[in-house]
Amino acid sequence: MNDPRGSEKALDLDVLWRGPLESCNYGCVYCPFAKTKDDRAALARDAAALNRFADWVLARPAEDRLRILFTPWGEALIRRPYREALIRLSHGPQVQRVAIQTNLSCSVAWMRDLNRATASFWCSFHPGETPRESFLRSCRAMAEMGVSFCVGIVGIREHLPEARRLREDLPEGVYLWVNAYKDGDPDYDDAESLAGWREIDPLFDLNRRAYPSLGRPCAAGSTAISVNGEGEVRPCHFIGESMGNLYARPIEEILAPRLCSRASCSCHIGYVHMKDLGIDPLFADGWALGRLAPQPGARAYG
Numbered sequence: 001m002n003d004p005r006g007s008e009k010a011l012d013l014d015v016l017w018r019g020p021l022e023s024c025n026y027g028c029v030y031c032p033f034a035k036t037k038d039d040r041a042a043l044a045r046d047a048a049a050l051n052r053f054a055d056w057v058l059a060r061p062a063e064d065r066l067r068i069l070f071t072p073w074g075e076a077l078i079r080r081p082y083r084e085a086l087i088r089l090s091h092g093p094q095v096q097r098v099a100i101q102t103n104l105s106c107s108v109a110w111m112r113d114l115n116r117a118t119a120s121f122w123c124s125f126h127p128g129e130t131p132r133e134s135f136l137r138s139c140r141a142m143a144e145m146g147v148s149f150c151v152g153i154v155g156i157r158e159h160l161p162e163a164r165r166l167r168e169d170l171p172e173g174v175y176l177w178v179n180a181y182k183d184g185d186p187d188y189d190d191a192e193s194l195a196g197w198r199e200i201d202p203l204f205d206l207n208r209r210a211y212p213s214l215g216r217p218c219a220a221g222s223t224a225i226s227v228n229g230e231g232e233v234r235p236c237h238f239i240g241e242s243m244g245n246l247y248a249r250p251i252e253e254i255l256a257p258r259l260c261s262r263a264s265c266s267c268h269i270g271y272v273h274m275k276d277l278g279i280d281p282l283f284a285d286g287w288a289l290g291r292l293a294p295q296p297g298a299r300a301y302g
Contacts, residue, residue, distance in 0.1 A: 010063040011251065012223060016237060016269060017053055017070050019229035021046040024074035026103055026129040030154065030181070036074065047081035049229030054085045056231075056246060057092060064094035070101065071237065071269065077102045083110050090115035104138050105130060111147050120148035127153075127162045136169050143171040152177040155189070155204070160196045167200050177201055180208040182266065203282065210266035211274060219273040221258040236270050238262060 023038040024031070038046070057066060068089060076082040077100065087110070089098045099120040111119070121142070125135050142149050151170060153163050155178045167176050178201040181188060189197065189208075197204045220226075221235035221243060228234070231246040233254050239261060244254040265271040272279050 009252075010061065010065065012065045013067070013251075013255075014219075014224035014273075015057075015066060015068045016224075016226040017050075017068060017228075018072060018226070018237065019046045019049045019053075021076060021079070022073045024103075025078060025105060026075065026126055028126055028129065028154075030156075038074075043079065046229065047079070050081055050085050052231070052247070053227065053229075054088055057089060057095065060094045062093035065096045066092075066094050067097040068095065069099050069269070072101065075103050075105060076100060077104075077106045086119060087113045090119040103129070104135060108138050108141050108145075108147075111142060111145055114147065116146045116148065121150075122152060123149050124152045124154075125166060127159045132162065132166060132169070136166075139174065140171060143174070150175045150177060152179055154179050155181045155193075155197050157181075157189070157193045160193055163200055164196070175201075178204045178207070179268075180204065206279065207268055210264040211271045211277065212263070213260040213265040213271070213274060214263050215259050217275045218258065218260045219275060220260070220270070222255050224273045225255070236273065238265065238267065238270050 020042060021038060022042075023036050057068065060066065070076060070082070070086075072082075082100070083106075086098060086100060089095050095118050097118055097120060099122060101122045101124065103126060104121075104123040123135075123139065125132070139149070139151065151166070151174060153159065153166065153176065155163075163176070163178065170176060178197045180197075194204075218235070220239070224236070225243075226234045226237045226239075227246055231248070232242045233244050233246055233251070234240065234242055235258060241261070243256070246254075260274070265274065271277060
């Protein structure tokens, strides 16, 4: 493998990583991975891929500025290799931020070993899959430890009352994001539910639409990439074209500015990189992938 320390310029990069893990302990009806199980061999392959990626990151020069977001298909934190990898990466000098999407169903006691200056969590609450108070206990424990996190909920109309109660009970300063329920019906939300979601999440409308993207400039491929378990680098999760392999070529040779090849983009971790949308500055820490919190007063509707 090429030595990444040969680079003359520090790397400043957002990395989405998704390995072969496809198992989840929750049964959300809108998710294709609900209540699926990986066998031992699949879990071993996933752990090996995860550790190989973590080793690559930690072998980078200390001057690099890497922001890593794990976006597993299933629930990862119930697996020890992910907890251990997050701890390792959080202490890496080249890691500016490491985060993961999680349903928060595992114990949070292990988070005491994290570097809390770099680690953060996107914690999804799923009504019907876990009691609200159990979820909130974990949130409060994380807040007491000084762990950075935000909370998300899918904007299903029937869950609006539960989302309101969650908003009232979350620790002060924790943002509650509403992921628009995209079931193919652009009129899914009626006026009442729209008003409710906007009250909870002032940026809700950002996530309700698909943004025309074909031929438009995007940071994906140049300052943001997606990496799979084999190390194949793609501009983002939604473009299948491989740009090269992380373990076969220096990443500096792979990165290149590009225009989007898709007709539209409807997922936050994709359209946040569209340069002419100007979404990134809405976020307080300048790192829109983690979406910890927006700048005070930021709104997406009139």
